[in-house]
Amino acid sequence: MAATVLNGKKLSRQIEDGLQRRVARISSGTGGQIPVLATILVGDDPASATYVRMKGNACKRVGMDSLRVLLPEETTTRELLAEIEKLNADPRVHGILLQHPVPAQVHERACFDRISTGKDVDGVTAHGFGLMAMGAPAYGAATPAGIMTLLSHYHIPLEGRTAVVVGRSPILGKPMAMMLLNANATVTICHSRTRNLPGIVRTADIVVGAVGKREFIKADWIADNAVVIDAGYHPGPVGDVELSAVVHRCAAYTPVPGGVGPMTIATLIAQTVASAEKVAAGSGPAPAQERP
Numbered sequence: 357m358a359a360t361v362l363n364g365k366k367l368s369r370q371i372e373d374g375l376q377r378r379v380a381r382i383s384s385g386t387g388g389q390i391p392v393l394a395t396i397l398v399g400d401d402p403a404s405a406t407y408v409r410m411k412g413n414a415c416k417r418v419g420m421d422s423l424r425v426l427l428p429e430e431t432t433t434r435e436l437l438a439e440i441e442k443l444n445a446d447p448r449v450h451g452i453l454l455q456h457p458v459p460a461q462v463h464e465r466a467c468f469d470r471i472s473t474g475k476d477v478d479g480v481t482a483h484g485f486g487l488m489a490m491g492a493p494a495y496g497a498a499t500p501a502g503i504m505t506l507l508s509h510y511h512i513p514l515e516g517r518t519a520v521v522v523g524r525s526p527i528l529g530k531p532m533a534m535m536l537l538n539a540n541a542t543v544t545i546c547h548s549r550t551r552n553l554p555g556i557v558r559t560a561d562i563v564v565g566a567v568g569k570r571e572f573i574k575a576d577w578i579a580d581n582a583v584v585i586d587a588g589y590h591p592g593p594v595g596d597v598e599l600s601a602v603v604h605r606c607a608a609y610t611p612v613p614g615g616v617g618p619m620t621i622a623t624l625i626a627q628t629v630a631s632a633e634k635v636a637a638g639s640g641p642a643p644a645q646e647r648p
């Protein structure tokens with residue numbers, strides 16, 4: 357049987373249609389207020405600038421506003437923290453995205469963690485991660501949360517199944533593993549010191565490639581009928597998995613492009629709309645929320 361294509365592009369458009377209606381409802385219920393995502397870009401890395409632009413375009417598509425903060429390459433941690441504080445305190449702003457990676461002199465973790473939990477719509481704070489890991493309400497890290505939405509939409513069973521996540525970054529591999537664990541999968545996390553990676557990947561009903569190396573996960577490591585999630589993003593149509601050689605014998609896979617990437621953006625926008633709905637209902641982030 358042909359593999360199911362987990363079409364993130366198509367699903368993200370459906371999600372955006374729903375978000376457009378929710379944004380219109382917020383606006384009509386609040387006398388014209390619309391959700392605002394603040395995006396912070398530090399430096400002039402062209403790939404990061406493209407990602408931020410794509411997120412701004414998605415805001416426009418659903419009728420939201422984005423507030424762009426551009427900071428120079430030489431920005432210090434202290435300066436970036438001050439910008440984040442301003443956005444935390446700005447009642448117009450419902451969500452804050454700090455584009456990863458920031459220049460080397462900036463303490464990225466300290467800056468992520470300064471984002472108030474209620475505006476952490478990209479799911480990057482340690483507090484948000486902790487809540488999510490405990491099964492408490494929190495905005496999930498956008499990429500793995502988008503993957504979970506995709507798996508659920510296509511009714512991919514997770515309970516009791518073996519999932520192998522290759523990569524353990526704070527914004528992707530680790531939260532991915534926790535989300536799969538919360539969905540009752542049996543999860544193995546692999547990284548650069550893992551021994552016998554091919555053998556471990558072969559045990560997986562669900563493989564998630566989150567390595568950042570082109571076609572690093574080889575087709576012959578992947579069991580027949582596995583579900584293949586490729587989060588990798590590189591110039592050219594390849595991800596972290598040698599997909600072309602496995603699509604004919606896996607159960608389902610995310611195409612590259614058009615799989616995980618659009619779901620990340622849709623999730624970020626959806627979580628910003630959810631934050632704005634909370635504010636409209638009087639239960640959202642206070643303008644200057646206490647940090648935990």
Ligand code: NAP
Nearest residue numbers: 499523524525528547548566567568587588589616617620
């Ligand atoms: P990252 O921070 O560089 O993390 C890479 C992970 O891969 C690390 O945990 C690293 O292990 C592991 N790794 C590196 N070499 C390995 C090896 N030889 N064997 C096993 N594991 C190895 O990358 P990231 O931010 O998580 O991103 C991963 C990929 O996802 C990239 O291609 C990125 O472009 C893509 N991405 C896509 C989206 C999207 O929206 N589509 C969003 C975010 C990221 P150690 O921890 O031991 O170093």
